[in-house]
Amino acid sequence: MQSWQRHTDPLFVPYNVPVLSEDQEETFWRYWTEKPGTISLAGVLDGRFIAHILLRDHDPQAACADLGISLDPGFIGQGLGTELLLLTRDFAYQSLGIERITLDVAAWNQRAIRAYVKAGFRETGRRWIDWDTPVDFRALLQGPENQWLWEHVRIDTGYTIVLVRMCAQKTRSL
Numbered sequence: 001m002q003s004w005q006r007h008t009d010p011l012f013v014p015y016n017v018p019v020l021s022e023d024q025e026e027t028f029w030r031y032w033t034e035k036p037g038t039i040s041l042a043g044v045l046d047g048r049f050i051a052h053i054l055l056r057d058h059d060p061q062a063a064c065a066d067l068g069i070s071l072d073p074g075f076i077g078q079g080l081g082t083e084l085l086l087l088t089r090d091f092a093y094q095s096l097g098i099e100r101i102t103l104d105v106a107a108w109n110q111r112a113i114r115a116y117v118k119a120g121f122r123e124t125g126r127r128w129i130d131w132d133t134p135v136d137f138r139a140l141l142q143g144p145e146n147q148w149l150w151e152h153v154r155i156d157t158g159y160t161i162v163l164v165r166m167c168a169q170k171t172r173s174l
Contacts, residue, residue: 001052005074010140011108011149014133015070039065039096043084050075053088055098063099065092076111085119089168099170107152107162121166128154131161 001017002025020028033040037058043051050072055065067088071081092098105112107126137153140146154160 001049001070001072004050004072007073010135011106012073014135017070041088041091043071043080045075045080050080051084053084055088055092055096055101058096058098060097063097065096065098065101067101067103081112082115082118085115085121089119093170101168103166104163105166107164108149113164113166116166116168120168122168123164124167125165126162127165128160129163131159133159135159 002020004017006016007013017028032038032052032054035056037056039055039058041053041055042049043053052070054068056068058065067085069081069084069088071084075081089101092101101121102124103116103121105116107113113123137149137155137159141149141153141155152162
């Protein structure tokens with residue numbers, strides 16, 4: 001992930017993986033790959049690691065998990081995120097016995113929401129959460145080109161953003 005391109009859009013800069021020492025990188029990787037109830041998958045294209053996909057809070061009895069995906073910014077906008085979501089969804093259904101996958105996504109991330117919908121996810125709700133972020137929304141929201149963000153962000157002493165809750169449900173045939 002250290003070799004991935006960097007997000008330059010201020011809304012996505014917080015998703016850049018920080019530059020880490022070798023020890024920090026190992027700790028970071030272990031944190032994401034060795035958590036109980038977490039299944040960690042890699043998206044590889046032509047031998048290159050381009051995505052890290054997590055199925056978190058996997059509950060085999062309830063047949064559900066929560067999805068997280070990180071995609072190298074250099075590969076965004078090529079349909080690869082949607083393809084990885086479809087592959088992950090099918091793998092979860094067929095190999096892990098998962099029947100319901102949930103996720104949360106920032107409401108302003110319309111590109112991701114479109115990919116989730118193409119992969120069979122549907123919106124199930126919205127909620128406001130406090131977000132500790134380096135994004136300077138006060139400055140960002142002053143520009144007329146960013147007025148569309150007002151419906152997704154509140155500014156008080158900190159920032160509160162809207163998360164969209166989505167779910168993909170395995171359909172059972174009769």
